[in-house]
Amino acid sequence: MRSIIKRILFGAAAALVLAVSLTPLAGCHGSKGLKEFEIPEEFDTSREYEVTFWAKNDTNNTQVKIYKKAIADFEALYPNVKVNMRRYTDYGKIYNDVITNIATGTTPDVCITYPDHIATYLTGKNVVVPLDGLFGDPKYGLGGSEVRFDAPTKDEVIEKYLSECEINGVHYAIPFMRSTEACYINKDLVEKLGYTIPEKLTWDFVWEVSDAAMEKNADGTFKINGQKVMVPFIYKSTDNMMIQLLKQSGADYSTPEGEILLFNDTAKSHLYTIAEHVEKGAFSTFKISSYPGNFLNAGQCIFAIDSTAGATWMGSHATHHDIAEDKIIEFETVVKPIPQLDPEHPQMISQGPSVCVFNKKDPQQVLASWLFAQFLLTNEVQIAYSETEGYVPVTLKAQDSAEYKEYLSMEGADNDVHYDVKIQAAKLLLDNVDNTFITPVFNGSASLRDAAGTLIENTTKSVRRNETVDDAYMEKLFSDVTSLYRLNGGRQADSVGKKELGMLPGTAKALIIVLAAAWVLIGISRLLVVLKKRRNK
Amino acid sequence: MKKFLALILVAVMALAAFTACKKPAGEDNKEDVKGEGVMTYAEYVAAEIDAEVVVETYVQAKQSWWEDKATVYTQDHDGAYFLYEMACSEADYAKLVPGTKIKVTGHKSEWQGEVEIIDATFEIEEGSFIAEAFDATALFGTDDLIKHQNEFFKVTGAVVEAVGQDDEGNDAAFFYKWDNSGEDGDDLYFKVKLGENVYTFTVESYLCDNTTEVYNAVKNLKVGDTIDCEGFLYWYDGVNPHITSVVAK
Numbered sequence: 136m137r138s139i140i141k142r143i144l145f146g147a148a149a150a151l152v153l154a155v156s157l158t159p160l161a162g163c164h165g166s167k168g169l170k171e172f173e174i175p176e177e178f179d180t181s182r183e184y185e186v187t188f189w190a191k192n193d194t195n196n197t198q199v200k201i202y203k204k205a206i207a208d209f210e211a212l213y214p215n216v217k218v219n220m221r222r223y224t225d226y227g228k229i230y231n232d233v234i235t236n237i238a239t240g241t242t243p244d245v246c247i248t249y250p251d252h253i254a255t256y257l258t259g260k261n262v263v264v265p266l267d268g269l270f271g272d273p274k275y276g277l278g279g280s281e282v283r284f285d286a287p288t289k290d291e292v293i294e295k296y297l298s299e300c301e302i303n304g305v306h307y308a309i310p311f312m313r314s315t316e317a318c319y320i321n322k323d324l325v326e327k328l329g330y331t332i333p334e335k336l337t338w339d340f341v342w343e344v345s346d347a348a349m350e351k352n353a354d355g356t357f358k359i360n361g362q363k364v365m366v367p368f369i370y371k372s373t374d375n376m377m378i379q380l381l382k383q384s385g386a387d388y389s390t391p392e393g394e395i396l397l398f399n400d401t402a403k404s405h406l407y408t409i410a411e412h413v414e415k416g417a418f419s420t421f422k423i424s425s426y427p428g429n430f431l432n433a434g435q436c437i438f439a440i441d442s443t444a445g446a447t448w449m450g451s452h453a454t455h456h457d458i459a460e461d462k463i464i465e466f467e468t469v470v471k472p473i474p475q476l477d478p479e480h481p482q483m484i485s486q487g488p489s490v491c492v493f494n495k496k497d498p499q500q501v502l503a504s505w506l507f508a509q510f511l512l513t514n515e516v517q518i519a520y521s522e523t524e525g526y527v528p529v530t531l532k533a534q535d536s537a538e539y540k541e542y543l544s545m546e547g548a549d550n551d552v553h554y555d556v557k558i559q560a561a562k563l564l565l566d567n568v569d570n571t572f573i574t575p576v577f578n579g580s581a582s583l584r585d586a587a588g589t590l591i592e593n594t595t596k597s598v599r600r601n602e603t604v605d606d607a608y609m610e611k612l613f614s615d616v617t618s619l620y621r622l623n624g625g626r627q628a629d630s631v632g633k634k635e636l637g638m639l640p641g642t643a644k645a646l647i648i649v650l651a652a653a654w655v656l657i658g659i660s661r662l663l664v665v666l667k668k669r670r671n672k
Numbered sequence: 673m674k675k676f677l678a679l680i681l682v683a684v685m686a687l688a689a690f691t692a693c694k695k696p697a698g699e700d701n702k703e704d705v706k707g708e709g710v711m712t713y714a715e716y717v718a719a720e721i722d723a724e725v726v727v728e729t730y731v732q733a734k735q736s737w738w739e740d741k742a743t744v745y746t747q748d749h750d751g752a753y754f755l756y757e758m759a760c761s762e763a764d765y766a767k768l769v770p771g772t773k774i775k776v777t778g779h780k781s782e783w784q785g786e787v788e789i790i791d792a793t794f795e796i797e798e799g800s801f802i803a804e805a806f807d808a809t810a811l812f813g814t815d816d817l818i819k820h821q822n823e824f825f826k827v828t829g830a831v832v833e834a835v836g837q838d839d840e841g842n843d844a845a846f847f848y849k850w851d852n853s854g855e856d857g858d859d860l861y862f863k864v865k866l867g868e869n870v871y872t873f874t875v876e877s878y879l880c881d882n883t884t885e886v887y888n889a890v891k892n893l894k895v896g897d898t899i900d901c902e903g904f905l906y907w908y909d910g911v912n913p914h915i916t917s918v919v920a921k
Contacts (some may be wrong), residue, residue, distance in 0.1 A: 196853040200839075222855060425784040429909070457850065458909045586900060596791070599722040 151561045160309055164580035167495045168260030172501050174272050178281065178608050184503040186218045189229055191247040191488055193444060195455070201390065205389070209510045212283045226252070226488075228486045231582070237262055242493040244504035250300055250573075251493055251581040253307045258578055264492040266306045277509065286451055291532040299573050300489050308489035310529040312520060314444040314629050315483045315564045315571055316375055318474060319428070322467040324348070324359055324437045334372040335478035336471045338380075341368055341438050345417035348437055364435045366419045368412070369427040371441040373420050373587030375484050378574055387535070388587070393577035395622045398613040406594045406609065413598040422592055424600070432456055434464040440473055442486065443525030443560035447521075452550040453556070470559040472567060487526060496554045518542070522552060525560030534565070579622070586620040704728065704748045707797075710775065713750035713774040720752035721860045725789060729753050730801040731772040732824055732915065733904065736878040737765040743878075744768060745822065745904045745914075746776075754906070756781070758792040773799035786907040787821060789912045802856070805902045823905050825913070830864035831919075832897040835872075845893040859884045860890045864899070873901065876914040887919040897921075 187204070192198035221243070223229045230252045236242045237259050248256075256263050263659065270289050274281040278288035285397040292309070300308035318336055325332055333340055345367035350358045370376045377397075381388050386407070387396035391636045412418040421427060427439030428448040435629050439449065447454040450468035475481045490508045493557065495501050510516065517533035520526065522542055528534050547555035564571070574580065581620075593612055597604055617623055706712055710728050711719070712869040719725050728764035729746040736743045739769035742760035746753045755776060760768070768774070778792025811817040812827065834843035836852065846862040850872075855919030880886045893899070 192853065194853055196851045198852045222853075224849075224853075255841060391871065421783070423783075429784065455851075462909075596722075596779075600724070601722075 168497060169262070171261050172264045172494050173498055174268055174275065175498050175502055176625075178275060178502050178506070179499050180213075180215050182215060182499060184216045184500055186216055186245060186500075186504050187243040188218050188220045188507065189223060189243040189246040190220050191223045191226060191229060192298070193524060194224055194449070195523055198520060201519045201523065204519075205510065205516045208515070209284075209507055212510075213503070213506065216507065218507055223247075227307070230255075244493055245472065245508050246493065246502065247311060247485075247488045248308065248491050249581075250302060250308060250489060250576045251584060253489075254302055254576045254578050254580055256491070257302065257307065261494050263307050264501055264505070266300075266309065266404065266492065266505075270306065272364055275502060275506065277512075282506065282509065283387050284510055284513055285625040287530040289514050291530050292512065293529055293531060293534075293568070295568060296529045299485060300377070301578050308491040309508060309512065311488045311490050311518075312444070312526040313485060313529055313564065314442050314485040314524070314526050314560075315485060315567065316372070316379075316440055316473050317443045317446070317525070317560050318471045319431055319439045319441065319446075319449040319565055320469040320471060321431060321434065321437050322469045324434070324466070327359060332469055332471070333349065334482070336474045337478055338474040338476060341416070341474045342412055344437060345412060346415050349416050355384070359437075360434045362435060364430075364433075366416070366424055366430055366436050368418045368438045369420065369424060369429050369430055369436050369440070370418075370591075371421040371439075371445070372588070373422070373591035374584045375486075376440070377402065377405065377587040377591055378584070379473060380476075380483055382482050382572060389575050389577075389583055391575040391577070393579060395583060395617075397583060397590075397622075398617065399611075402590065403609050403613075406590060406612075407604070409591060410594050410598045410604045413595050418595070418597055420592060423595060426457075428453070429458045431468075432464070433458055433462045434466065438619050443564055444487065446525035446557040446560035447523075447554060450554075450556045452554070454469050454551060468556050470556055470563060472563055472570075481567065481570045483567060487529075487571050506601055512540070521561065525557050525564070527561050527564050556580070582620040583622060586616050586622060589616050589619065687809055704750065707775065713748060714816050715725065716753070716780070717751070719780050719786075721780055721782050723780050724777070726771065726775070726777045727753055727789070728775050728797065730799070730803075731768045731770055731774065732803055733770060733879060734765070734768055735876060735914075737762060742768065745824075745879075746774070747801075747823060749801065752803075752820070752824070754786065754788040754904075755792055755794075756783075756788045756790050756821045758789070758794055760794070764796075767796060769802040771795045771802045773801070782894070784908050785919065808905065809866065812871065813869045817905070817906070817911060820853055821907055824902070825905050826900065826917075827864075827866060828900045828904045830866050830899050830901060832893050832895055832899060833863040833865050833870050833897045835861055837861045843895050845895050845897070846890050862890055862893060864901070869912060871913075873903070873913050873915045874906075876906075886915060886917050889920070890915070893918070893920065915920075 152515055153377065175359065179503060191201050192202065202220060206220060209218060210216060226249055229248060231240060233256060234245060237256060242262065253263055269275065270277050272279055277292065277619035278286045296310035296313055297306065300306050300310055320332060322332060325344055328344055330344050348359045348365055348367040352358055355362055359365060378388060381401060384401045386401035387399055389396055409418060427436060428440050428445065430436035431439040432451065432453060448456060451463060451465050456463060472481055473483050492501060492504045492508050512530055514533045514536055517530055518539050519535065521528045528539065533539055543558060545553040546558040547553060590612065594604060685708065706728055710726050716725055716727055727871055729748045731744055731883055732747050733758045733850060734742065735745065737760065741757040742765050743757055744755040746755055758778065774794045775797055776789060776792050776794045778789040781788055781790040782793050803824045804822050808817065808820060808825040809827045809829065835847050836844055838844040838877040846860050848856065848858045848860065850861050857877060859877045862873055863870050864873055875887050875890050898921045901915050902917040903913045906914045
């Protein structure tokens, strides 16, 4: 008996030692972190600051030059602030790097990002600066009295775009640029097939024309273009495709709280429709075939759906292209909103970069970062950057300016700054701001978006591989994609802001169990000693 | 002792990582004996796009690993196979040193002219082979070049052409990214003249990053330099090799 008690006591002591040693690890979760940012009374210009800016540009050197000029102009206004830019061409890479750097406390100061991504960043405590206080600060807020440049006021930032940066009632970003998707159409090929492009594009029309383009000559070439390759309809972003199809159908996708509703009968029905046209060879995706613009420009595609921010790659006279010059054919490009199920009530995605500010120990550093972020909303930056692609400025101040209006009016004046396809793409969005939507943002919404695209990609691949696409296939697809993106819970990880800490990690759970066990064992041993003493008496 | 072993391990891993950007050590001169159900290279070439393919091949270089997906350059004695985002754990990725024989099951695919195997799984097998660079100098500009797609190759006497103009309007021997919108650490693009034609060569930064000899050799190129190159015959709308070695003459 003695030996057993000894062992128990030793075990309890060991458990206590272990518990104590684990405490710092468990304590890291949630309880520590940066203090909430408080706006300083004054910006201390006697000090030097280095602001790290993680920028995202398309493969477009002009955008890089605009960023560099913006930095130089800002530094001229604030000689005590140096902005160090790191450039990315992929939002996903920024997201991954930010996640890695949150863990090491080395986030950038200012970062181009998407609200879906911010929702994940927010699972850390006080990682991203809530901007509402800064917006309204009379000195350093939007258009504040102490701001050294002509910044827009809050009312001059387009309300709809500003609201897209709101997560659970708090603004965690400012919009930078906005775009949507457009359908870039080879009008010549549509008419060669005997069709006329309707004023309002429908899915039925796109599918019908695409199927009609699959007729072949005896030598295996396609009748429509005389080439061996013809993919009439290519979609760049299949996550957008599914999201917009569901929205146009009035079907579920997710709730604002993070409940996953993607895997429904309407989604299945759309996948069957897509499968039907893949079977005929009439549809493919960027991931499977390559850039829609490359096929469009080579006369191998009729309907290319891509971002309006990809407009400079579309058409015979596109500013950018990465296929050989001799493969580019001459044709008329028509730019339309994406196809609709209900053309009288068009619905299309709103997308484009936003800017968030990361919290730091030093509030002055954060203020310097905010001032630079705000500088990105000035007319000079907004108009210049929007002109690089089919983007639109996010401020009324820029959109209503004489300079921007003149730019729009010069549509087609040249094939460079005033390239007609690009300006038509921008006008498409300007005309449809009220028809745009975004999906709910929560911790996990980025994964849900990926899952939506994977449903289409996998179905398309399966049909191409002659697999049977039936109800059993759909059931397995839904199950596989659910597992792949860890969407099993039905409701995703706690909606941001509602719960600060989320589930306890394994180390913390182990600590609590060990501590409890240790106290129980100490109690038992103490009880045994007391009982023994009483018996001896 | 532990420290010593750790150092040895690190040295071996570093050596393996850099092998891709150096000249391979030569081949074993054995013919490929394919296992049951495994395609010959000729059968692989004949397979339709999207068809399931099963090949046995040897790792020549690794491009990247991310989220349990590996992109790998492989080759057997008859031809090459580019494995794009093959399912692969990080631990298994470490085992894919040059020469490693693997059996790959996946689907044949084509992306902008590059024929590759996607959605693949693999298992490591016994055997080793490192391909020697074949001389493709005379094949550039001919229809036969594509028959060697993805193979480890070399060209000699290529002349560096201007890839474009830099921000100051001067002829540039290389760009960071295709339009010079990148920065140090990004892919390098440069143009070379072989015979009458000019080709775009790329130092793929995931394959050879900015610490490698080839990356820095390209950064030191000047328009008009005559160079010998080695690399893999990658395709993007025509031949667009991924270069692993550049020697200026």
